[in-house]
Amino acid sequence: MRRRDKQFIAVLTDFFLLAFAFWSAVALRFDSLTPPLQVYYWMALAAPLTAIPVFIRLGLYRAVVRFMEDRVVYVVFLGVTLSVLGLTAFVAFQHILGVSRGVLVIYWLLAILYVGASRFLARSYFLNAERQLAGRKRVAIYGAGRAGTQLAFALRAGRDYLPVAFFDDKAELQRTELAGLRVYAPEEIAEVLATKGVTEILLAVPSASRARRAEILALLEPFPCALKIVPGMADIVSGSVTVDALRPVDIEDLLGREAVAPDARLLAACITGKSVLVSGAGGSIGAELCRQIVTQRPQRLVLLELSEFALYAIDQELRPLAARAGIELVPVLGSVLHQRRNELLMRSYGVETVYHAAAYKHVPLVEHNPVEGLRNNAIGTRRLAEAAAAAGVQTFVLISTDKAVRPTNIMGASKRLAELILQALARQGGSTRFCMVRFGNVLGSSGSVVPLFRKQIESGGPITLTHPDITRFFMTIPEAAQLVIQAGAMAQGGEVFVLDMGKPVRILDLAKRMVRLSGLEAIDEQHPNGDIAIDIVGLRPGEKLYEELLIGDNVEGTTHPLIMRAFEHELPWSELIERLQAMDDACRRFDYADAMSLLRGAVCEYTPGHQGEAELLWRRLERSASTMSPSSLH
Structure with a gap:
């Protein structure tokens, strides 16, 4: 029905209800089903005619009954009070005799x-009718507070x-x-x-x-139903989401720790107020670093990225934020290996500050492409660091990994x-102050198992x-x-910080x-008829059963409870520079053989795992290279 038609029906219904209410009041006052109406018949008509305009003015008919x-x-x-006061004033001013004040009170x-x-009965009817609609999922809500009720x-x-x-x-709510x-x-x-x-x-x-939510999710996890979660209170209060903007429960909700407030x-x-460069700005860590940096209002943020698409994506995301904060955003397409260009940049x-996040990090891919991995991760770091020193950069921070x-x-x-x-x-x-920060896997990054598992479950x-x-360590990207x-x-120069x-x-x-x-069950010995199988495919080339964050035990705390400083063996530059050049x-x-020999000589803790496939690939490349002229190899 059209909105106007429904409003007309509501007005007509109220007219008869109010007239009936007045007749009922007279009947109750005189204790008779056939009360004397000689004095009251005009008032039975006046009652709805005075009340309905007041209802219209107060917006009663604009409300949708289902959402009332x-x-x-x-x-x-x-509305009724104002209409009764109007009737009473009319009777008083006109000096109409025989009208009982009790009738007006009862009315x-x-x-x-x-x-x-009538409103609540109609609302109940519509809601009950909607509950019978086919296809609606029957859900239970954990949390009977204000957010749960609104949901x-x-x-x-x-x-x-x-x-x-x-x-x-809460026992008082049960x-x-x-x-x-x-x-x-x-x-x-x-x-x-x-x-x-x-x-x-x-x-x-x-x-x-976060810790309490993780406890509740651990309680709900064994039950055979899918779990979804309401956004955080900060997002609801800010207006960026509504209370019914449900999202699937991510593994981050289970593994994430209670955040320590940043300093x-x-x-x-x-x-703040500085010119900052992030290499690998389009990657998982690099992009999040850029987001965090923009909130601290630098003067300028330079985005250095090898992938055109990744650079385009992060530039488009940050540009509105940078414009509002008056930050100059500079997207630069290039490699960390271009030392002279990066120095000029x-x-x-x-x-003044460089965060070096650019790296090839997928273990199997680097294992199959060892020379490129070595050039980008190690030689690229040297060239970018030397460019930073030559350009007078104040702080250079390397994003390292527990796999080191x-x-x-x-x-x-x-x-x-x-x-x-x-x-x-x-x-x-x-x-230039050089330092490095070492940590493990981050949840939801391109190299994390979480997106892979999620895609496999969906399929x-x-x-x-x-x-x-x-086993692996995990931390959220932010x-x-x-x-x-x-x-x-915190860096003074040369520190290895460990998170x-x-x-x-x-x-x-x-x-x-x-x-x-996901509301499913994994197939195992306890659940042979489960939904999702888990196949053990064997360790990949170079993969470890477990990761570590420290080479030795020489570590001390810092002013931040989640940041430690490790003291580990070093190589003098005079010895290292010869190896790097070779x-x-x-x-x-x-x-390939010479490069790997030099790598093992420089990194004494390196104990290569299975490299059969990588060696076969490079033997073929070496045979092809032997037929080419020396100049073409450069």
Whole structure:
């Protein structure tokens, strides 16, 4: 029906209800079903004619009955009261005799009851009718607070979800009803899910700490239903999302630690009002560093990136933010290997701080392309660092990895060599402070297993796992980026900063939890008829069962509880420079054997794992290179 037609029906209904309310008042006052109406018949007509214009003025007919709030009681109360006062004033001024004040009082009560009850009965009818709509998912809401109640009303108004129960751990709320739904204790979850046909549980505790949300999710995880979560309170209050903007529960919600508030002084020290360059600005860590840097209001942010698409994406994302903050944004397409160009770039834009995040980091790919990995990660770091020193950069921060500790793959060994390069340059003296920050996997990065597992679950499996006992450290990308910035501000020169990554996570357990979060079950000995298979495919070339963050035990704390300073062996620049030059020459000649020999000599902890496929590839390339002229190899 058209909106106007529905409003006309509402006005007509109120007209008859108000007239009936007046007749009922007269009947009750005189205790008769056939009361004397000689004096009151005109008032039975005047009652609705005075009340309805007031209702229109107060907006009663603009409210959609299905979405009507409890405020309607106030509107009805005010409208009827004003109309009764108008009738009373008219009787008094006209000196009409025989009108009982008791009739007006009873009419006032009955009119509020009749009109108000009609609204709530209509709303209940429409909501109950909508609950029967096919295709609505029956859901339960964990959290019977304000956010949970608002979520229940919002979902009822929609067509996708039908809330049927609340769960809450507060004893005073249990056994009560909120928004027409019963509140149950967490101990009753299994019974309620079975009896009410719940297919999803929605977590509505936006103000709870991350640790508390992780506890609740761990409680809900074993149940055979999908989990979704309401956004954080900060996002709801800011207006960027609404309370019903549900999102799937990510593994970050289970693994993420309670965030430690960043030190504003450390965040601003190397950024605010300065010219900052980020290499690898389009990567997972580089892009997040750029986002964090923009919030600290640098004078200028230079984005150095080898991938055109990645540079375009981060430039488009940051440009509106930079414009609002008055920050000059400079996208630069190029490689860290171009030393002369990068020196000119830093001089031209007066770069004062460099965050070096550019790296080839996918272990199997670098293992199959060892010379390129070595050139980009190690030789590229040397050239960018020397360019920074020549350009007078104040602070140079290398983003390192836990795979640099006792490496078994070329990616880790090349990053350890990059650390040695910066340590040696720092000992050379000069105005540039060199330091490095070492941490493990970040959740949701392009190299993380989490996006891969999620895609495999969405496609019905199987999940591919290299080894049942493999473990890894995990940290969220924003937390890692914040800690990198703060660690860089602590640098005096040559430090290896190590981030506290918490406890290592068993990847098999991670895979099973992700399956359960999707409302499915992994196939294992306890669940042979599960939904998603987990295939063990064997360790990849160079992959370790577990990662470490420290080479030795010589470590001390800093002023930040999550940042430690490690003291590890170094190589003098005079010894290292000869190896680096020979390594660069070997890479130019495509001399795989010589390059790997020099790498093992420089990184004494490097113990190569299986490299059969990489060696076969490079034997073929060497045979091809032997037929080419020496000049063409450059």
